[in-house]
Amino acid sequence: MSGDDRNAGPSRRFLLQSAAAVLAAGLPAVARAQAVVPRPLTPEAAAKLNALPGKAVLGAPGTPPRITELVDFNAADWRRSALDMRELLAADARLAYAVVQAPRFDVRSLEAARVALAVLGKGLGPFETFYLDLAEGTGPIDGVVALAAAQRAELDRSQVFNLSIQPQHTEDLSRAAALASALGIIDTPVYVIGGQVFAGYLDLARKRALLSTAKP
Incomplete structure (x- = not known):
């Protein structure tokens, strides 16, 4: 992050240490699947998902x-x-769509995920604006890029940064990593639909078909 952001709170070293803690959460060495084949959602994974903090539930x-x-x-x-x-x-x-921050790529992803959790703490409206703003952009997303999107969502940049480095978000991301482990995946996107887990991108048509029969 920028020098101004570092001055607003703990240094980037804090984020690197947090990254190490999250990425050391026992993820399985599973290669990316070549085809998106569903697998059942196990009771263990379902319990972790239901208890997970930091979910953004958008929609209904x-x-x-x-x-x-x-x-x-x-x-x-x-x-x-x-x-x-x-x-x-x-x-x-009538659709509710839950988003879980599960950074897997590198420290940039971790920084952005922490900012996303801080934005979520400001409400679902700002979070959805922030989320889609990033989706409409291009290029890598790190903490600086995410903070700029938060500012465009009319949030105070310094306040969001200070919220993003709170220890609770390290715990949130560690629990998301434990969920990923229970799901048996390492790469995203991963979808849970109708009691099934899909590891890999599903196109819009397939999502619509699955959601037409899925129950919460």
Whole structure:
């Protein structure tokens, strides 16, 4: 992050240490699947998902999500998936779509995920604006890029930065890493739909088909 951001709180070393803690959370050495083949959501993984803090549930208020996505802002398919989400929510007022920060790529992804959790703490409206703003951009996303998106969502940049480095978000991301481990995956996007886990990008048509029969 920039010098101004470093002056607002602990240094980037704090973020690097947090990255090490999150990425050392026992992830399995699973290679990316060549085809998106569903697997059952195990009771262990379901319990971790249900108890997970830091989920952003967008769409129908107070409705259990029919789809949950684990995201990394620097994964190859994240932007496509985020724009699919916008289409799905626009087409179905009864749909709730949960987003889980699960940075897997590098420290840039971790920084951005921490900013996303801080933005989420300001409300679902600012979070959705922030999330789709990043999806409409190009290039890598790190803490600086994420903070700029937060500012465009009319949030105070320094305040968001200070929130992003709070220890609670290290715990949130560690628990998301434990969920990824329970799901048996290492790369994102990952979707949980109708009691099944899909590791790899699903196109919009397939998501619509799966959601048409999925129960929360």
